[in-house]
Amino acid sequence: MEKRNTNSITSLQKIRLNAHLMICKWCRAYSRKINVMEDAMKKIFTQDVPDRFNKTDLQLFKDKLKEKLK
């Protein structure tokens, strides 16, 4: 199922996976949950990262690095 989400499985593997999902209610239930988590993770990992450095630390970092690379 992980590989299916990235289209990394062969046609034969896809057929076998779909056949298994038809008979295995456990994996079918998990597959539905994967889809929700996949959408949520894509959303979280593609949005802008939050600002977590305060301005003072940021300026100290810049000054130290600029001095080093002069």
Next chain:
Amino acid sequence: MDKRSEHIQQWIDTYSETLLNSALFLLSDKQDGEDIVQNVFISAFESYYSFEGRSSVKTWLMAILKNKVAEFYRKKYRHTENVPLDRYFDQEGSWKHADILQDWNEQDENLLDNNDFNKVMADCIDKLPLKWLIPIKLYYLEEKKADKVCQETGITTTNLWKILQRGRMQLRECLEFNWFNIL
């Protein structure tokens, strides 16, 4: 000051914040993040003349950052451990626990637009062990190009799929406990 030094100084002013926040997002450690971003600018200084300008400066620096993070991961987690799945599957490969069968109430079409849900999801993601979290984040940031992530981090493709699977199993449990009230 020569042109290279002048540009690097400008880039430090312009891009440090973005790179530091990205590094912290990937590594979850402020000191490691600062060390890596420092190395990004040193690499940029050393390979300045090979930058052909085909991408933006920001894109180029972010690519260096991702490489540095992958290098950090390779060094820190050099001895790849087996990713255990026996918590969820028995020796025959069957699911151990019936709670997997309990459906989520994902009929709520606006679930992904619910800030509270996204906060719980983000908190659950942060609880994943770093040795899984870094490759998982790189995987999504590299637009799910598994081969690229494997090459950069030194993980086999089999282990990457196991990490993704194990990570999702743990996320499922965390969400079912903290949001869906199943566990």
